[in-house]
Structure formats: C-alpha cells, structure tokens
Amino acid sequence: xxxxxxxESSQPAQIWNxxxxxxxxxxxxxxTLVPPGARAVVIAAHPGDEVVTCGGLLQLLSNxxxxxxxxxxxxxxxxxxxxxxxxxxxxxVFRPQESVExxxxxxxxxxSLKWIRGGFTDNALAGxxxxxxxxxxxxxxxxxxxxxxxxxxxxxxHGAVGRxxxxxxxxxxxxxxxxxxxxxxxxxxxxxxxxxxxARKIRLDTWTVxxxxxATHAYASQLDGEPAIGxxxxxxxxxxxxxxxxxxxxxx
Numbered sequence: 291x292x293x294x295x296x297x298e299s300s301q302p303a304q305i306w307n308x309x310x311x312x313x314x315x316x317x318x319x320x321x322t323l324v325p326p327g328a329r330a331v332v333i334a335a336h337p338g339d340e341v342v343t344c345g346g347l348l349q350l351l352s353n354x355x356x357x358x359x360x361x362x363x364x365x366x367x368x369x370x371x372x373x374x375x376x377x378x379x380x381x382x383v384f385r386p387q388e389s390v391e392x393x394x395x396x397x398x399x400x401x402s403l404k405w406i407r408g409g410f411t412d413n414a415l416a417g418x419x420x421x422x423x424x425x426x427x428x429x430x431x432x433x434x435x436x437x438x439x440x441x442x443x444x445x446x447x448h449g450a451v452g453r454x455x456x457x458x459x460x461x462x463x464x465x466x467x468x469x470x471x472x473x474x475x476x477x478x479x480x481x482x483x484x485x486x487x488x489a490r491k492i493r494l495d496t497w498t499v500x501x502x503x504x505a506t507h508a509y510a511s512q513l514d515g516e517p518a519i520g521x522x523x524x525x526x527x528x529x530x531x532x533x534x535x536x537x538x539x540x541x542x
Contacts, residue, residue, distance in 0.1 A: 306474035318490035345502035364412035392508035422454035432463035
C-alpha cells in the first residue's frame, strides 16, 4: 500500500466520510455480485490492498464456499525508501508474513486459497502495464469474477494494475469490477469525479468489520511512519477509521 495524502493533524472532510452520495448507493448482495460456483479473484498492487478494499467481501465469499484466488502484483519491499528500520531485505521476509497473518485473521481457508505472487517492483508498475496484463491473464479463466483497484484511483501503481486487470479479464471472458482505495480520501469537493452511477454497496455485519480491522492491523510495517526521514504511515489513521464502515463499495 502507498501513503494516501492525508493530513494527520487536521483532516479535512473527505469523500469517504462526507459525500452525500454515499447514502444513496444501491445495495448489492454477494450472490448477485459473484454467481454461485464462480471463482472470485482479487488482484492487489501492494500487500494489504486486498484486505483494505475487499476484506469484508472475501469473508462473505469464503463463507459461501466460493473458490478464491489472490494475486499480489508486488511484494511491497520498496515501500520504505531510506529506512534503516525497514530495509528492503527485511521487508522481503516480513511482508509475506504480514499478509499470511492478515488472511488468517480474516478466517480464510489457507489450505485451499490460491495465492499468486507476481514479484513486480512496487513504485514502478505504471511502466509495465503490458507485462502486468499478460501475467494476470495467465491466471484467469472464463467465468471468473475479478476485483482490482479502480483505474483512476490516483495512485500510479493502483491505476496500472486496475487497467491491466480489466484488459486481462476481457481477454479471457471474465467479469471485472473495480474497487476504489485512495480515491475515498480525496477532498469532498472532488466527489463529482467518482462514478457514483456504477457504485454498489456490500453490507457487512459487526463481526465481519471487526475481523477486517483486526486483519489490517497485521501489517505492522505499515502502521507507523518515520518522521525523521519524512515517511508517513502507509496505513494512516483516516484509512484505519474508514475500514470500520459497515460496508464496502465496488464499481460494477
């Protein structure tokens, strides 16, 4: 995950907590979003994106017995440039452990969950969109329901992976849905940039939200910044607050 532009000391109104359109988004049930028997594939640019965007949905699909596949395009080891505490060498060991723990906290069936690691370098995905598309297409099949970051999310890596996922899904005959991540933290004045007509709300109960929040806190390397070298937390307070909302939103 990459830092979102959030002023921690004085947070302005943001789309996730202030846009009036949030109250009128139609609700979609899990069975409509992912038909019975279909495989759900979640494609993340960075470790943790799959939990922040779809941690609730993944739980619901798992409870319904859907086969699940996760594709992590990068390992997130370039997330702390200049850090002595979180060197790339340490992160190469730590980040996969964080992800395993987060998925365990969600209650996903680790014995049957298919998890693909792309090994691409984070902060450099935008220049490799063709390679991303080709890689993703190898792991999709007709009838899959694919979720990845919105192509206009405001982060180069997110956008590249979202667009590549959309192209790969179209190539193989899979259904594709987008999930915004960084865009929710844009100022409320930018709410007209959100495709509200495509938005659908997935309702989450209290326990599903609690497990999602608990899973997000498994990413220890992302919870604290390093002010001495100008690094903000990769999971800032506003994002941690947002994931406690009783719903997730997808663009269909």
